[in-house]
Amino acid sequence: MFVYLDYASLVPPVREALDAMHAAAESGWGHPKALHGIGARAQxxxxxARQQVADYAGAMPQEIVFVGxxxxxxxxxFGLALELxxxxxxxVSSRLExxxxxxxxxxAARAGRVVHWLxxxxxxxxxxxxxxxRExxxxxxxxxxxxxxxxxxxxxVSPQSIRVIDAVQAAPWVSLDTLNDERTFYALSGSKLGAPMGIGAVRVPSHVHYAAVNRRSVLESDGPPWITAIGLGAACAARAPRREPALARARLVAERLLRGLRDIEPRLLVNGAEGARLGPIANVSFPDLSGKSLVESLGLERICISHTAACRARHSDASPVVRAAYANxxxxxxxxxRWSVSEHVTDDDVGRALEVTGRVLRNRRTARGHETPR
Structure with missing residues (x-):
């Protein structure tokens, strides 16, 4: 049985999303852009679904653009913001992104744009x-x-600034209402909200959307991944009433996990400023131990964690984000x-993860203690 503690990489699809996609595939399978009745049903x-995503984000439906x-x-x-x-x-960005x-x-920097790295x-x-x-x-x-x-x-930020906000990790847990102004674009990912992989959405301020329509620019292709878009809509509708209690539960789970990890390794270093962490993601460093090595060892025991972004996990030996945040x-x-939880992680899951982690660390210490000095 796996213990999954990598929710910051991917959230399993929720039943509501799968059911909505199945129903659409059966009864609304036409091309949404077609003029006939089956196409209209799909549209x-x-x-x-667009309305459901907009309701979840606090945006207007015409501001939601589905992408892959x-x-x-x-x-x-980012491309639309650069034009604006x-x-x-x-x-202004950071090396922690x-x-x-x-x-x-x-x-953009190679193309001549001035970039200030925070x-x-x-x-x-x-x-x-x-x-x-403030500039x-x-x-x-x-x-x-x-x-x-x-x-x-x-x-x-300065009220004259234009914002492109990566809301992918925040969206499952907190309101996005403060982002819905005329100068802010933000991104969502279905794989973090309970839809299957292969769908995302960008909020585009309405005046930018209308300007694109007037110049006949296409923001959303004629063939968006619309079945998964329907899954994203259903996932957002299901998540909305659960968002606040889910965060409270996830924080409790993460706190218990962190306490247990500190008991196992008193020298444990918790990364990220105290008081600034949202809660569901716990990033910790084990002294004198490769994070990637620990991820691999726990993986053999069916404990699923990460040491960096999923897309870099196979190629990076250390976290570039932690390196940038702790340059010295x-x-x-x-x-x-990185140990990332959800409200669905049980006490038994946490107990199993801690038991296996403790055993792996003890075995490593024993092995090091028996190494022959050179």
Whole structure:
């Protein structure tokens, strides 16, 4: 039996999403753009899903654009924001962002855009960062960091700034109402909200959407992944009343997990500034131990955690996010592991994870103690 503690990478699809997709595939299987009745039926259920996502996000339905993933949502929002921002407006971002965001910002820098990289020590702004955010800029930041779980006040920027917000990790847990203004784009991922992989959404301010329509630009392709979009709508509708109690439950689970890990390893380092962590993501470093190595060892025992973003897990030996947040303490990045929970993680799951982790660490210490000195 697996113990899954990697919800920041992927959330299993919820029953409501799968049922809605199955019903749509049976009765609304036409092309949503077709003019005939079957196409109209498909278009109806697609627009119903758009309304459900908009209701969840606190946006207007015409502001919700369906795309193939959270990565595509970020790329779409960033591209539109670049068109909106004056050429002389600098980009403000950080090295703690998701790899897909870093790739977008670095590409813009190579194309000649000025980029100001925030330090975000421990995942939060210092005085220099805060001063940079008060200047008009194109701000590209995560609301909740995907590895540290730290929250940023993304409203604390110049009112003249344009914002591209990675809301992927925040959306399952907190309201997005403060992001729905005329200068903010933000991205959602179905795989974090209970829809199957293969769907994301970007919120586009209505005036940008209407301008695109007027110049006959297509924001949403003629063939969006509409069956999974229906799954995302159903997942959002199911999540909405559960969001607040789910966060409270997940925080309790994470707190118990952290207490247990500290009991196992008193020298444990918790990454991310105290008081800034949302709760469901716990990032910890084990001294004198490779985080990737521990992930692999626990995986053999069916305990599923991570040491970095899922898309980098096979290629990175250490967490680049923790390395950036603790630039003067590289060992933290080497030993970093991410334990991300949901409200569905049980006490038995936590107990099993702690028991196996304790045993793995004891075996490693014993092996080191019997190593022959060179």
């Amino acid at each position: 109806y259920v697609l627009e119903q 993933s959270g990565r595509e949502a970020l790329a779409c929002g 921002a004056p050429a002389a407006m600098p980009i 998701h790899p897909s965001v870093l790739a977008l910002v670095e590409r 330090g975000l020590p421990e995942g939060v702004p210092n005085e220099e960062d805060a001063a940079a955010l 008009p800029s194109l701000v590209v930041l995560a609301m909740c960091n995907h590895e540290l779980g730290t929250m940023l006040d993304v409203t604390a 303490f590289p060992a933290r990045a080497d030993g970093a592991t």
